[in-house]
Amino acid sequence: MRIVVAEACVPFVRDGAELHVQSLVTQLRLRGHDAETVTLPFNGRKDELLDQACAWRMLNISTSNARPIDAVVATRFPTWFARHPRKIVWLIHQHRAAYELFGTPYSDFSDSEPDTRLRQRIAALDSRMFSECERILTNSRNTAKRVQHFNGVSARPLYHPPPLAGRLREGAYGDYVLVVARLEPLKRIDLVIRAMAHVSSPVRLVIVGDGSQRMELERGAAALDLGHRVTFTGSLWGEPVADLYSGALGVVYAPFDEDYGYVTLESFLAGKPMITTADAGGPLEFVRDGINGFVCEPAPASLAAAIDRLGADPALAERLGGAGRELAQTITWDGVIEQLLG
Amino acid sequence: MTPLRILILEAQVPFVHGGAEILVRELASALEARGHHAQIVSVPFIDAPKDEIFAGAEAWRLLDVTCAGGRSIDLVIATKFPTYFARHPRKVLWLVHQHRAAYELAGTRFSDFSHTPRDVALRRRLIATDTRVLRECVGHFTIARTVSDRMLKYNGIASEALYNPPKLAGRLHGGPYGDYVLTVTRLEHVKRVDLAIDAFQKTTAALRLLIAGDGSIRHELAEYIERRGLTDRVMLLGRVDDDRLVELYAGCRAVLFAPYQEDYGYVTLEAFLSRKPVITARDSGGTLEFVSDGVNGYVCDPTPDALAAAVDRLGADAALAASLAERGHGVAANITWDNVVERLTEAGSRTQRVRAAQPCG
Numbered sequence: 001m002r003i004v005v006a007e008a009c010v011p012f013v014r015d016g017a018e019l020h021v022q023s024l025v026t027q028l029r030l031r032g033h034d035a036e037t038v039t040l041p042f043n044g045r046k047d048e049l050l051d052q053a054c055a056w057r058m059l060n061i062s063t064s065n066a067r068p069i070d071a072v073v074a075t076r077f078p079t080w081f082a083r084h085p086r087k088i089v090w091l092i093h094q095h096r097a098a099y100e101l102f103g104t105p106y107s108d109f110s111d112s113e114p115d116t117r118l119r120q121r122i123a124a125l126d127s128r129m130f131s132e133c134e135r136i137l138t139n140s141r142n143t144a145k146r147v148q149h150f151n152g153v154s155a156r157p158l159y160h161p162p163p164l165a166g167r168l169r170e171g172a173y174g175d176y177v178l179v180v181a182r183l184e185p186l187k188r189i190d191l192v193i194r195a196m197a198h199v200s201s202p203v204r205l206v207i208v209g210d211g212s213q214r215m216e217l218e219r220g221a222a223a224l225d226l227g228h229r230v231t232f233t234g235s236l237w238g239e240p241v242a243d244l245y246s247g248a249l250g251v252v253y254a255p256f257d258e259d260y261g262y263v264t265l266e267s268f269l270a271g272k273p274m275i276t277t278a279d280a281g282g283p284l285e286f287v288r289d290g291i292n293g294f295v296c297e298p299a300p301a302s303l304a305a306a307i308d309r310l311g312a313d314p315a316l317a318e319r320l321g322g323a324g325r326e327l328a329q330t331i332t333w334d335g336v337i338e339q340l341l342g
Numbered sequence: 343m344t345p346l347r348i349l350i351l352e353a354q355v356p357f358v359h360g361g362a363e364i365l366v367r368e369l370a371s372a373l374e375a376r377g378h379h380a381q382i383v384s385v386p387f388i389d390a391p392k393d394e395i396f397a398g399a400e401a402w403r404l405l406d407v408t409c410a411g412g413r414s415i416d417l418v419i420a421t422k423f424p425t426y427f428a429r430h431p432r433k434v435l436w437l438v439h440q441h442r443a444a445y446e447l448a449g450t451r452f453s454d455f456s457h458t459p460r461d462v463a464l465r466r467r468l469i470a471t472d473t474r475v476l477r478e479c480v481g482h483f484t485i486a487r488t489v490s491d492r493m494l495k496y497n498g499i500a501s502e503a504l505y506n507p508p509k510l511a512g513r514l515h516g517g518p519y520g521d522y523v524l525t526v527t528r529l530e531h532v533k534r535v536d537l538a539i540d541a542f543q544k545t546t547a548a549l550r551l552l553i554a555g556d557g558s559i560r561h562e563l564a565e566y567i568e569r570r571g572l573t574d575r576v577m578l579l580g581r582v583d584d585d586r587l588v589e590l591y592a593g594c595r596a597v598l599f600a601p602y603q604e605d606y607g608y609v610t611l612e613a614f615l616s617r618k619p620v621i622t623a624r625d626s627g628g629t630l631e632f633v634s635d636g637v638n639g640y641v642c643d644p645t646p647d648a649l650a651a652a653v654d655r656l657g658a659d660a661a662l663a664a665s666l667a668e669r670g671h672g673v674a675a676n677i678t679w680d681n682v683v684e685r686l687t688e689a690g691s692r693t694q695r696v697r698a699a700q701p702c703g
Binding site for chain 1: 347349354355356357358379381383384385386388390394397398400401402404405406407409410411413415
């Protein structure tokens with residue numbers, strides 16, 4: 001089949017969704033499909049949102065160079081506005097600021113009348129577009145619940161292996177816990193750093209990633225006198241990240257209401273337990289407290305206690321991580337593509 | 343120089359990959375290599391049915407390319423129709439082509455525009471809209487003089503042909519003026535390889551013709567050579583890799599390239615960068631933008647006799663080949679990515695001082 005995977009991307013910014021789309025295209029090609037991405041630039045500014053949706057609507061991608069395109073896989077707002085007789089949504093996320101983030105500090109929508117109207121308009125248009133689609137799958141249960149709640153659309157989660165899947169391997173249970181995340185407020189890295197101030201075992205924290213909060217977080221660690229126990233590696237991709245997973249004692253991931261998060265599955269595939277929080281969203285679809293990791297309260301002391309348990313007992317880390325790996329290995333690209341194309 | 347944040351605007355035809363795509367990627371690398379931050383923005387362009395053409399243009403109009411990730415974009419470079427429909431105060435055009443089916447191809451078998459009132463009206467509207475939007479650009483460049491001529495004729499907009507060096511530019515070098523003439527081309531009828539072969543039936547100099555490249559008429563040409571009893575003087579090498587090509591250029595006496603109405607043609611520049619003269623024909627199009635008869639090569643009538651005479655002159659006189667080639671090298675050496683990058687970025691900063699990336703909403 002000739003398949004277009006539709007994506008919206010902020011120029012000069014790389015993120016997890018982009019990797020997701022690239023992986024899908026690669027995996028479709030490996031299975032003999034002719035797959036290609038269509039990527040339009042995206043700008044999250046409120047007054048540009050409807051124009052951008054309209055730009056996608058302008059595109060009739062049912063043919064290219066006089067040959068039909070068999071299907072379009074839409075991924076995030078506003079890619080499902082494209083015109084095609086066979087649209088499949090594999091939802092990464094909607095425009096979150098207009099949905100579940102509204103009312104939190106992470107949204108730029110206020111309760112003013114224009115903002116409220118815009119939110120309602122986006123939700124109504126999204127719903128209409130979804131009704132054109134052949135089926136709606138989501139990257140996680142969390143995302144499926146949201147789209148059911150806000151758009152009244154029934155959707156089911158379709159999990160996929162993380163980009164690093166092929167490279168991850170089990171290694172020693174070393175003297176550090178790992179964070180892999182963009183350094184943005186929603187990822188709550190500050191919470192993990194503050195937890196380190198309560199950790200009594202000699203466990204270090206290694207933070208992989210970069211972002212707008214880098215300086216602030218480094219200052220925060222220094223202010224807590226944690227400079228020698230918290231390391232920022234900056235952005236890393238591929239093998240060096242796999243190496244860090246492989247040597248970690250465990251992985252900590254405490255975002256606020258994350259959609260999916262590759263980190264959980266990556267952690268499990270490297271045989272590492274995951275420490276997360278009760279409000280982390282996506283990770284909770286996989287992490288079971290005391291079975292393959294720990295689900296803590298979103299408070300420094302609670303995270304610190306979990307880190308200390310692993311610090312005191314690497315054999316526990318190995319046992320929990322092993323249970324996680326069994327779970328993560330059931331998620332395969334063969335399964336994904338079969339369900340996606342139906 | 344202030345590093346600029348630049349978007350290169352590209353029209354994507356899903357599942358089709360061609361020369362313009364390579365050009366855009368080379369431009370992005372050239373900009374990055376000179377310290378700028380460059381990214382490519384591609385929007386699919388669907389030209390059928392014809393009603394969708396304006397919708398594709400409208401999509402560019404609706405997208406915001408002035409801002410990315412909270413920081414302003416300093417400059418956008420538009421390439422093909424309809425990328426120049428994007429809105430940006432510093433939009434520079436480096437035109438690859440307009441929607442050719444509505445321009446010079448209309449009325450030929452290469453166009454889906456016919457002489458119905460509806461199609462004629464659509465063409466007129468398209469050209470008029472193009473003209474209006476092209477005028478918004480703060481700098482007008484094209485990839486070749488033929489493209490500039492076309493824009494002047496149809497849109498009344500003057501522009502400068504801004505050539506880019508061929509991909510092998512950094513690797514090509516001179517060498518001995520050997521015993522063969524080189525042709526580098528896809529083997530298609532429009533490239534008129536048969537004309538070059540015929541010329542070698544007339545040459546008296548002890549030179550061979552080596553033809554590098556492959557194409558749909560390779561088999562036909564092989565038979566043609568055999569029928570003319572030229573198998574010991576004309577050789578089809580097929581597709582050769584870059585290393586081999588560089589060496590073939592370096593060791594030849596001259597390059598012969600006499601296609602019919604080529605748009606641009608990197609072969610001429612590759613020959614000059616390898617310090618070889620170029621033999622071409624009066625009706626070869628793009629090659630004539632660089633080759634001057636008797637100065638850096640020969641511009642012949644498109645006949646075997648005329649081409650053979652030029653080959654024989656160079657066959658008899660390697661020193662002549664070297665002196666022509668020296669002047670050709672001067673022409674090609676002026677065509678650099680430095681120049682392309684400088685002209686495009688300069689044009690973008692002319693209207694308004696470009697400062698370090700500004701925060702934007």
